[in-house]
Amino acid sequence: MTEVNPQKVSAPEADEQARVEAAAVAPSGPGNGRLALGRIGEARHLGLLIALALLAAVGLITAPDTFATTSNMVSLLALASTIGVITVGSTFVIIGGGIDLSVGAVMALASVWATTLATQAYGPVVMAICAILVGTGAGLVNGFLISYGRMVPFIATLAMLVAARGLAQRMSERRTQLVSQDNSALVELSTTRVLGLPLLVYIFAVVVIIGWLILNRTTFGRRTYAVGGNPEAARLAGIDVRRHTMLLYALSGLCCGIAAVIIMARTTTGSSTHGDLYELDAIAAVIIGGTLLTGGRGTIIGSILGLLIFTVITNLFILNGLNTSDQLIAKGLIIVVAVLLQRRSLQTAT
Amino acid sequence: MEDISREQTDNPSLLLMRGIVKQFPGVRALDGVDLDVRAGEVHCLLGQNGAGKSTLIKVLAGAHQPDSGEVLLDGQPVRLANPTAAMRQGIATIYQELDLVDGLSVAENIFLGHEQATFGFTRRGEMFAATRELLARLGHGEIRPSTEVGRLSPAGKQVVSMARALSHEARLIVMDEPSAALAHDEVMNLFRIIRELTGQGVAVVYISHRLEEIREIGDRVTVLKDGRTVAVGLPARTTPTATVVSLMTGRNVEYVFPPRPTGGFGDEVLRVENLTVPGVVSGVSFTVRAGEIVGLAGLVGSGRSEIMEAVYGARRATGTVLLNGKQVKLGDTANSVRIGMGLAPEERKAQGLLLDQSVARNITLASLGRYSRFGWLNRKQESDEAERLVKALDIRPPDPNRPIKTLSGGNQQKAVLGRWLVEGRKLLLLDEPTRGVDVGARAELYALVRRLADEGVGVLLISSEVPEVLGLADRVLVVRDGRIIHEAPATELDEHHVLDLVMDATPSHG
Ligand SMILES: Nc1ncnc2c1ncn2[C@@H]1O[C@H](COP(=O)(O)OP(=O)(O)OP(=O)(O)O)[C@@H](O)[C@H]1O
Ligand SMILES: [Mg+2]
Numbered sequence: 001m002t003e004v005n006p007q008k009v010s011a012p013e014a015d016e017q018a019r020v021e022a023a024a025v026a027p028s029g030p031g032n033g034r035l036a037l038g039r040i041g042e043a044r045h046l047g048l049l050i051a052l053a054l055l056a057a058v059g060l061i062t063a064p065d066t067f068a069t070t071s072n073m074v075s076l077l078a079l080a081s082t083i084g085v086i087t088v089g090s091t092f093v094i095i096g097g098g099i100d101l102s103v104g105a106v107m108a109l110a111s112v113w114a115t116t117l118a119t120q121a122y123g124p125v126v127m128a129i130c131a132i133l134v135g136t137g138a139g140l141v142n143g144f145l146i147s148y149g150r151m152v153p154f155i156a157t158l159a160m161l162v163a164a165r166g167l168a169q170r171m172s173e174r175r176t177q178l179v180s181q182d183n184s185a186l187v188e189l190s191t192t193r194v195l196g197l198p199l200l201v202y203i204f205a206v207v208v209i210i211g212w213l214i215l216n217r218t219t220f221g222r223r224t225y226a227v228g229g230n231p232e233a234a235r236l237a238g239i240d241v242r243r244h245t246m247l248l249y250a251l252s253g254l255c256c257g258i259a260a261v262i263i264m265a266r267t268t269t270g271s272s273t274h275g276d277l278y279e280l281d282a283i284a285a286v287i288i289g290g291t292l293l294t295g296g297r298g299t300i301i302g303s304i305l306g307l308l309i310f311t312v313i314t315n316l317f318i319l320n321g322l323n324t325s326d327q328l329i330a331k332g333l334i335i336v337v338a339v340l341l342q343r344r345s346l347q348t349a350t
Numbered sequence: 351m352e353d354i355s356r357e358q359t360d361n362p363s364l365l366l367m368r369g370i371v372k373q374f375p376g377v378r379a380l381d382g383v384d385l386d387v388r389a390g391e392v393h394c395l396l397g398q399n400g401a402g403k404s405t406l407i408k409v410l411a412g413a414h415q416p417d418s419g420e421v422l423l424d425g426q427p428v429r430l431a432n433p434t435a436a437m438r439q440g441i442a443t444i445y446q447e448l449d450l451v452d453g454l455s456v457a458e459n460i461f462l463g464h465e466q467a468t469f470g471f472t473r474r475g476e477m478f479a480a481t482r483e484l485l486a487r488l489g490h491g492e493i494r495p496s497t498e499v500g501r502l503s504p505a506g507k508q509v510v511s512m513a514r515a516l517s518h519e520a521r522l523i524v525m526d527e528p529s530a531a532l533a534h535d536e537v538m539n540l541f542r543i544i545r546e547l548t549g550q551g552v553a554v555v556y557i558s559h560r561l562e563e564i565r566e567i568g569d570r571v572t573v574l575k576d577g578r579t580v581a582v583g584l585p586a587r588t589t590p591t592a593t594v595v596s597l598m599t600g601r602n603v604e605y606v607f608p609p610r611p612t613g614g615f616g617d618e619v620l621r622v623e624n625l626t627v628p629g630v631v632s633g634v635s636f637t638v639r640a641g642e643i644v645g646l647a648g649l650v651g652s653g654r655s656e657i658m659e660a661v662y663g664a665r666r667a668t669g670t671v672l673l674n675g676k677q678v679k680l681g682d683t684a685n686s687v688r689i690g691m692g693l694a695p696e697e698r699k700a701q702g703l704l705l706d707q708s709v710a711r712n713i714t715l716a717s718l719g720r721y722s723r724f725g726w727l728n729r730k731q732e733s734d735e736a737e738r739l740v741k742a743l744d745i746r747p748p749d750p751n752r753p754i755k756t757l758s759g760g761n762q763q764k765a766v767l768g769r770w771l772v773e774g775r776k777l778l779l780l781d782e783p784t785r786g787v788d789v790g791a792r793a794e795l796y797a798l799v800r801r802l803a804d805e806g807v808g809v810l811l812i813s814s815e816v817p818e819v820l821g822l823a824d825r826v827l828v829v830r831d832g833r834i835i836h837e838a839p840a841t842e843l844d845e846h847h848v849l850d851l852v853m854d855a856t857p858s859h860g
Contacts, residue, residue, distance in 0.1 A: 217726060217727055217729070218722070218725045218726055218727060219718040219719065219722045219725045219726075219727060220725055222711065222715070222718055222727065223718070225704065225706075225707060225711075226704055226707075226715055229704040229705070229706050229707065230700075230703065230704050230705070232700060232701050233695075233700075233701055233702050233703060233704060233715075234704075234715075235664065235683055236662075236664055236683060236693055236695050236701055236702070237687070237715045237716040237769065238683050238684050238686065238687025238688065238716050239684060239715075240682075240684040243684075296704065296706050296707075297706045
């Protein structure tokens with residue numbers, strides 16, 4: 001590194017030497033590069049894991065009797081499941097260069113729609129399908145407005161946020177709708193445990209795995225990075241950017257629908273107040289996970305780790321009986337610190 | 351001829367760079383480079399793709415910090431800690447990859463970052479006036495200061511970058527491949543400005559892969575190879591080309607075009623009838639046969655790129671396009687790719703590259719369908735293919751997993767081309783395919799394009815370098831003001847004839 005080589009070179013004999021040296025360096029050069037990059041990729045997730053471990057340590061110290069209990073861990077994961085599923089969808093949208101502010105509202109709408117008396121009459125399976133269809137439908141509307149109506153994602157999904165909440169309030173007449181006794185099978189998603197964990201945690205895990213596979217192992221995932229990274233280049237490479245964008249929002253909506261099923265199971269209700277500010281938590285998790293808001297870059301695993309960090313913080317505050325305002329301040333700080341750290345690791349990487 | 355005496359005067363150096371070393375992860379881009387530039391000279395920097403030219407000028411511009419070595423201006427050591435520091439020292443840089451803000455106006459771009467610093471302009475009116483003056487000086491009075499930069503052609507953007515460099519009162523202007531985006535007449539214009547500047551004692555560091563240009567405008571030459579200086583202060587006009595090329599490449603490159611096929615061409619691959627792009631292209635008709643390379647010659651702004659983009663469906667147009675006799679749905683690039691077209695666009699950074707992604711992912715982007723079943727990627731097959739193409743194109747460093755933004759400009763360009771070098775293409779549309787590619791690699795690219803044609807692909811080619819069109823194409827279409835005004839086999843045309851045809855226009859283009 002520090003070896004300086006200010007040889008005065010002027011003619012072909014030096015050239016020969018350079019070639020020999022270049023040849024000697026060549027095989028190791030690219031290999032090093034790959035290694036270094038691999039290391040940085042891992043380092044980013046490693047940073048998140050360390051943060052998580054630190055938080056866990058804080059939990060063990062400040063709340064030794066309550067934090068490391070099975071029941072706390074289970075409720076922590078159950079809590080993370082709802083936003084977790086949404087976060088998977090948001091990760092796709094953000095890598096694809098967009099943003100979805102309507103996730104919480106769409107989830108609320110889906111939960112309300114699925115718990116109306118009319119829907120409940122058809123049983124739990126139809127309720128779940130209804131929630132998923134409502135979510136996907138809302139996502140499609142978002143996608144259509146953005147890709148074919150050429151609306152800015154922020155505005156289109158903001159409009160959807162407001163409208164979906166309004167519609168949910170209208171449908172429920174601002175009342176919380178209970179999942180009826182006949183449909184308690186739906187609630188069993190949260191009460192039935194396999195290997196100690198409620199079924200809905202498995203739903204969350206499956207969504208994460210499928211999301212990861214789609215993003216990393218399919219042409220759709222590859223194209224998502226392209227569409228977010230350079231839409232013009234993607235278009236010229238023959239990718240139907242508009243259709244793809246539309247599908248990304250539909251996917252996000254689909255995740256909201258699944259999240260609605262989870263929240264109905266957890267709370268046994270459908271309500272227009274479900275998922276308030278979920279959009280912010282989801283976006284924050286994605287950002288902490290290292291996904292760029294400008295698109296073209298990011299990982300599902302990062303987002304999930306980001307989400308877990310958020311969830312553990314919430315949990316710690318609750319266990320220690322601290323007030324929620326402090327919790328918000330802490331979360332705000334975490335976002336800032338995470339982004340600053342990533343900025344630094346990006347700079348050293350390139 | 352008096353210029354030659356200037357080469358020999360013992361002008362003290364304006365800029366001295368000594369033993370500059372710059373290490374990137376896995377690559378030592380500069381390994382002890384020396385550069386010595388005198389006031390009032392045009393100092394050319396030559397070297398193959400990836401030799402370290404851009405890295406060296408980024409060090410000079412304060413954009414990169416060297417690991418070791420020193421920089422002296424007027425004999426005084428200086429530290430160029432950031433681009434602003436370099437500008438304060440009177441060093442202005444035009445980067446290889448244009449760094450303009452598309453959303454801002456021409457005037458705002460020119461004065462970005464130094465709104466008051468140098469000129470004391472605070473008011474819009476004065477900024478506009480100064481912009482107008484600069485653009486007029488560059489021979490482009492028709493560009494309006496209020497125009498959004500994103501709407502300008504690549505050549506227009508190049509002019510704005512020039513204006514930005516001129517807006518600093520610089521004593522040293524560095525130009526990294528400024529002519530790559532320019533057509534012949536624009537290059538002449540550029541040279542006129544360079545002469546004007548050097549006449550005032552400003553030094554210019556000029557990078558180009560076009561050796562004729564070096565001969566015409568250069569005073570002295572420094573040659574880089576693999577991050578080292580292999581020759582300093584060669585006289586630009588009298589050093590034989592062969593010497594320069596062998597210094598650069600370490601071998602003797604024949605700057606020749608591959609032989610044309612002796613037999614006839616195949617069936618008609620492309621038929622274009624009455625293609626019209628409102629305001630740019632009016633009623634163009636032509637054909638391309640299988641195995642044929644058809645060149646579009648014309649000035650920047652003549653409508654040649656627009657013709658290509660319209661055929662490909664990347665631009666709104668009316669008219670008829672037939673591929674292998676079947677009508678092509680206009681305005682749908684996804685469909686065009688599906689039926690066998692491929693376009694290598696003009697602006698690699700804005701239109702071609704996924705900068706955050708690896709070389710491999712950039713190369714396979716357009717052909718993902720080939721490495722997948724039901725959308726599921728066969729990653730082994732994909733990476734094998736990427737590896738094959740990286741080798742075929744001699745992309746350096748030959749590591750498909752490296753982020754593409756760490757490659758030199760010429761190597762990025764090869765990756766953009768590589769995207770289409772897969773089986774099943776019937777028609778390739780190549781817009782300035784050799785932009786920024788060095789002499790050695792260029793000859794290889796020519797051979798590659800010819801080989802594709804020999805395999806039955808139809809090729810439509812745009813190049814601002816007339817000799818390239820004449821040497822590589824079988825048939826040439828001369829475009830002017832959005833019309834094809836002449837068509838002839840390449841062998842029946844010579845450079846002067848084409849230039850006459852191309853320029854003999856009422857000067858109305860933008
Ligand atoms: N940010 C970076 N990170 C890692 N490697 C880099 C980076 N920038 C440049 N390099 C490497 O440094 C070497 C020199 O690149 P440079 O851009 O200076 O070449 P160049 O002479 O300008 O070539 P060209 O004629 O193609 O523009 C190349 O091997 C390139 O891959
Ligand atoms: Mg360069």
